[in-house]
Amino acid sequence: MAGCSPTPSRPAVNDKQDRPSLPDPASDEGIPVSVRIRERLKAAERRFNANDNIAEFIEPGELEAMLDEVTEKMEAVLQSMVIDTQGDHNTASTARRVAKMYINEVFQGRYVTPPSITEFPNAEHLNELMLVGPITVRSACSHHLCPVIGKLWIGIMPNKGTNVIGLSKYARLAEWVMGRPQIQEEAVIQLANLIEQKTRPDGLAVVMEATHFCMAWRGVKDLDSRMINSVMRGVFLKDMSLRREFLALLPRSTN
Numbered sequence: 578m579a580g581c582s583p584t585p586s587r588p589a590v591n592d593k594q595d596r597p598s599l600p601d602p603a604s605d606e607g608i609p610v611s612v613r614i615r616e617r618l619k620a621a622e623r624r625f626n627a628n629d630n631i632a633e634f635i636e637p638g639e640l641e642a643m644l645d646e647v648t649e650k651m652e653a654v655l656q657s658m659v660i661d662t663q664g665d666h667n668t669a670s671t672a673r674r675v676a677k678m679y680i681n682e683v684f685q686g687r688y689v690t691p692p693s694i695t696e697f698p699n700a701e702h703l704n705e706l707m708l709v710g711p712i713t714v715r716s717a718c719s720h721h722l723c724p725v726i727g728k729l730w731i732g733i734m735p736n737k738g739t740n741v742i743g744l745s746k747y748a749r750l751a752e753w754v755m756g757r758p759q760i761q762e763e764a765v766i767q768l769a770n771l772i773e774q775k776t777r778p779d780g781l782a783v784v785m786e787a788t789h790f791c792m793a794w795r796g797v798k799d800l801d802s803r804m805i806n807s808v809m810r811g812v813f814l815k816d817m818s819l820r821r822e823f824l825a826l827l828p829r830s831t832n
C-alpha cells in the first residue's frame with residue numbers, strides 16, 4: 578500500500594541526499610512552516626496522508642514552529658465558534674493545549690522517527706508460536722479525529738532467520754503507528770508491515786479490537802459496538818491449526 582511502509586530509522590532531518598536542495602532559510606521568512614514541509618514532501622513525491630509518518634521531512638526547530646502555527650489556527654477555530662477565549666479563563670490557553678496535544682502527544686507518530694529497536698539473532702532457533710497482548714491502543718479516526726481506544730494482540734511464528742526483539746518493543750511500535758489519525762483497517766496493515774520488516778518471521782498475526790468514539794460520543798451514539806479486525810501473514814494463512822491455536826489464545830471476547 579503506497580505510503581504505508583514505515584519510515585526508515587534515521588535522524589529526523591540530517592539525510593538530505595535524496596531530496597531536492599532546500600531554499601536559503603532567509604528566503605523562507607513569512608512562509609508558514611507547514612507550507613515548507615509540504616513543498617518538500619511534494620518535491621520528493623511522498624504521500625502525506627493523515628496516517629503517514631513525515632519525520633524525515635522536518636528540520637530541527639520546525640516542530641516548535643508548527644506548534645505556534647497550529648496554536649494560531651486553533652485560536653481562530655475557537656473564535657469562529659464564538660468562544661470568548663479572552664474573557665473565559667477556561668479557554669484562554671485551550672488553543673495552545675490542543676496544538677500540544679495533537680503534535681506532541683496523540684499524533685506524535687506522524688512527526689517523530691520510529692522507536693529504536695534492538696534486534697537479536699534467533700540463537701536458540703525458536704520456532705514456537707509467541708503471542709503478545711493485550712497491548713492498549715490509543716488512536717483517533719481520520720474522519721472526525723475522535724478517539725479510538727482498544728487492544729491488540731500480536732502472534733509471531735519465528736524461524737531461524739527471525740530477529741528476536743524485546744517484548745516492550747511491540748508496544749512501542751504499536752504506539753508509533755497508532756499515534757496518527759487512522760482507520761482501523763489501515764492501522765493494522767501498517768503495524769503488520771512494520772513488525773514483519775523488523776522481525777522477518779515465518780508467520781505474523783495481528784488482531785485489533787477497538788471502540789470508535791465517533792460512533793459512541795456522536796453520530797449513531799452506539800456505546801457498545803466495537804470493531805475487530807485482523808491481518809494474517811505467512812504460515813498463519815496456510816496453517817489452519819496454527820491460526821486456530823492463535824485465536825484460541827485470545828480472550829473470549831475476540832474469538
Ligand SMILES: Nc1nc2c(ncn2[C@@H]2O[C@H](COP(=O)(O)OP(=O)(O)OP(=O)(O)O)[C@@H](O)[C@H]2O)c(=O)[nH]1
Nearest residue numbers: 718719720759760761762789791792795796797804
Ligand atoms: N471502516 C472504518 N470506518 C470508520 C473507522 N472509524 C470511523 N469510521 C466511520 O467512518 C464513517 C465516516 O462517515 P461519514 O458518512 O463521512 O460521516 P458522518 O456523516 O459523520 O457519519 P455518521 O458517523 O454515520 O454520522 C462513519 O461511518 C464512522 O463510523 C474505521 O476505522 N474504519
